[in-house]
Amino acid sequence: MIEKYPVLKEAEAFYFEGNDIGILVSHGFTGSTQSMRFLGEQLAKEGFTVCGPRLKGHGTHFEDMELSMYQEWIESLEEGFKRLRETCSKIFITGLSMGGTLTLYLASKYPEIKGIIPINAAIEIEEMAKLAGALEPRFLDAIGSDIKKEGVIELAYEKTPLKSIGEIVQLMRITKERLPLISCPALIFVSTEDHVVPPENSMYIMETITSSDKEIVKLTNSYHVATIDNDKELIAEKSVKFIKEHL
Template sequence: MIQQTDFFFEGGRSGILLIHGLTGTPMEMRLLGKGLNRAGYTVHGMQLAGHCGDVDDLLATNWHDWYASVEKAADALREKVDHLFVGGLSMGALLALKLAADRPAQIAGVGVYGATFRYDGWSIPRIARLSFLLPLLKRLGIGRNRSFMEQPPYGIRDERLRAQISSAMLGGDSAAAGLPGNPWHSLAEMYGLAAEVRRQLPQVTAPCLIAHASEDDVASTRNAELVQRSVSAPTELLLLDDSYHMITIDKQRRLLVDRSAAFFDRVAEGVPLQRVAA
């Protein structure tokens, strides 16, 4: 049964919609959300359709359902704020970019956190790197009951936090830590979304903060570079050298909060932005 785990922090007239990743949970965005709220922002950490339940709940949805839930959450938050920003982690970053591409007049800026178009990080088993073939297998009706199980270090460099998260995930607490594996058919949907967003990247005109772990175990920095060279907007690149994929909760989360708040502040204040790498 799906549990509701989204969060809402009341703040000022600038709002940020935060989107978690595939098989994930709003909890992976909560620390970032709290930090941005302390910086004065109204923050909604939304829950994607089909998530925070069991595998069957997830398999009952597709990427169009996930995106529809993003649009619904954006509409609700837009009624409460003057400036609407969006940020997402992993697959959530793709959904954030799609929202910005589809709604250029509404989205003021984008936080692109650990964008994942392909699972090509150093911890991904070689066989799993062929997962781009999954859309074909899904069309053939193959693999509905198969999953790629999460692999250590589970996207987390902080060993104590890794132990806590992996214990909850492997213990079946999907509302707190997400599912322990990625169902093949859901991954096929993710790759369908990725293909759609790649085509739409030139339509993204909102400034983008692109934050990525330099040693990302799940998605290499090639994913971040794709966004930076493809969007039609000023970008700022933040490479984090002491984090793995889950940068919103890992060792450098405070730096991520600070840089995100400063970036969104500049955009809201109308400060001209240049393409910056750091």
């Protein structure tokens, strides 16, 4: 697809060149790289090479998103993965929400990935499944900015295309089926109160991946967009520790 709209300020892809340890960072559904920039910057401060792609159809206008397909979201992240492989000997992946879904999908496809850090990852959302296949309305209310901390706003679309709901439902379905293929170390973050993705998603991921080295960390002071909420420093600290322990 060809995007019609320019990339919004703060929604641009980012890349921080560092050592030969690569970290791929993915934002979520209807969101943008703004939600992952803080985590990316903290990882870069440790000397890692960090790549934060902008997923196709995101960070511009919701009409662009309406034309994008879940395969293009996978390809957007894979392009970042391939870029990191050019200079990095070890690669880790982290992602928020659908970015966590994509993290899991790539981990099931590329066994050489050293470790994953899904954050409030989505693999089944009943409300979305009910909407998949519907023909109207064309656009639904926004799902972004589920944040506990006052004054913090996520750079996300003000409308959600109904067609895109069908795309993420397909992505969640195929990713859920592939969970048993994941055996790399995993650090799973889950907000105990999340108004977008039921916390049970992370529990199911924890139980279903076949990794022998896996841990779940509950975030008690953040809602869905935890990477820019009250627990963002905790996520960064534990992510750095996890990566260093698995080099």
